[in-house]
Amino acid sequence: MSTFPFSVPSSSLPNWENFGVSWAEPKRTHRDQVLNTTQDEFKNDDEIPESKALSEQLAVASQTTRSDARFSILSGFYTIRRPIAVQDFLSQQPGLIKLLFAALPKMKEAWGSDVRSELELLEDPDDFSSSLVVYVVSKTENSFESLDRFDRDWWIDHVGLAEGSLSFSVQME
Amino acid sequence: MPGRVKATAKFSGFEYQGGFADPVFEPLRIFSATGTVYRALKPWNISPQDVKYRAGALASTEPIVTFELAKKHYSVSVAMAQFVFNSNAVAWDQAPVIIEIIGSTASALAKELGVTVTQHSLSISMQLGITGKSIQELTGALSIPLGYPASDTDFFGFLLYTKDGVVFTVDKSAADPNDLFVRIVRKYKGTQDMDNMAKELYEDEQGLANALGIEIE
Numbered sequence: 001m002s003t004f005p006f007s008v009p010s011s012s013l014p015n016w017e018n019f020g021v022s023w024a025e026p027k028r029t030h031r032d033q034v035l036n037t038t039q040d041e042f043k044n045d046d047e048i049p050e051s052k053a054l055s056e057q058l059a060v061a062s063q064t065t066r067s068d069a070r071f072s073i074l075s076g077f078y079t080i081r082r083p084i085a086v087q088d089f090l091s092q093q094p095g096l097i098k099l100l101f102a103a104l105p106k107m108k109e110a111w112g113s114d115v116r117s118e119l120e121l122l123e124d125p126d127d128f129s130s131s132l133v134v135y136v137v138s139k140t141e142n143s144f145e146s147l148d149r150f151d152r153d154w155w156i157d158h159v160g161l162a163e164g165s166l167s168f169s170v171q172m173e
Numbered sequence: 174m175p176g177r178v179k180a181t182a183k184f185s186g187f188e189y190q191g192g193f194a195d196p197v198f199e200p201l202r203i204f205s206a207t208g209t210v211y212r213a214l215k216p217w218n219i220s221p222q223d224v225k226y227r228a229g230a231l232a233s234t235e236p237i238v239t240f241e242l243a244k245k246h247y248s249v250s251v252a253m254a255q256f257v258f259n260s261n262a263v264a265w266d267q268a269p270v271i272i273e274i275i276g277s278t279a280s281a282l283a284k285e286l287g288v289t290v291t292q293h294s295l296s297i298s299m300q301l302g303i304t305g306k307s308i309q310e311l312t313g314a315l316s317i318p319l320g321y322p323a324s325d326t327d328f329f330g331f332l333l334y335t336k337d338g339v340v341f342t343v344d345k346s347a348a349d350p351n352d353l354f355v356r357i358v359r360k361y362k363g364t365q366d367m368d369n370m371a372k373e374l375y376e377d378e379q380g381l382a383n384a385l386g387i388e389i390e
Contacts, residue, residue, distance in 0.1 A: 066183065066185075066262050069261065070264060070267075072243070072244045072246060072262075073243040073244065073246045073262060073267065075244065076217075076218060076243035076244045076246070076247075077217065077218060077243065077270065098266035101267050101268075101269055101270050102269045104269065104270050104273075105269050105270065105273045108216055108273075113216035114215070114216060115216075
């Protein structure tokens, strides 16, 4: 029961019962119920719905930020056309990110260290399917031979992991 | 994997320090190597504005020139006694690129300054959000040999030093006490293969995850 910080003679108090309020057992207001509920729930760390919800929201926000950062890293190495569409596609197929990072050194091996690479999401209007294509932008005349070498030395062993959602193509500059 | 709880990396960082066998105690020579390192990093889309000079280095391990890459998520710093690669939001899928960047930098410094990298330190740090269990539940059983049953333990963090130069740190995260902080440091001496060092660090991470019963994402 609540206590006052000062003493008040009980005789001087009005008869609260006339107002439908019992002095001995104060009526629990909605606020009291909320406070008591929260205190009870704080006794057990596993049952803190409000805090847990906040923690989960923070975790999602943190994960989104990290996912954005990883996409930002990828876009530091690929020129990305329609980046929002590409990021959305990669969020649905995160396994492709690993392949895209792994392909970078292999492309430099095949086409030379100054090769540029562009990434685009292609959408097929006929069957509504989407896939990513990496355009290797090259000035060299033997670019298509390099593509054969890239396919033979690396891509053929990894193409299965892409499940038809990634391809490599040469674009002459 | 069944039986394991999901551990989501909210923060992850990787650092590689490559110590020179003989430090270059002439800062001007470090400045003169800037062009060679820049050219070595050009395949990784570096631009002139990504090169930062650091004034007032007081120690031989403090950076003199820093090269930023990958939209500033990666950096390569060159000091008189070492070079350092740093990255944030890192994941193992980036390893092929990071290994190339470190290798290219080491080759450029060897060519321009004649230095040999003979001391290697690799470290990964992570803040892990655990789903389905509390960090107390993950580590509580480890305190039993000390006479504290799991029910009496709020959290059991630990440091483990191995004879081959690995240090594991498991602690409560300072950023969020509900999260796990994990750091693994691995050191090597002599000429080493970067792929092999990365592979061993990966195995350390997997071993720790197995021991804690978590699957890191």
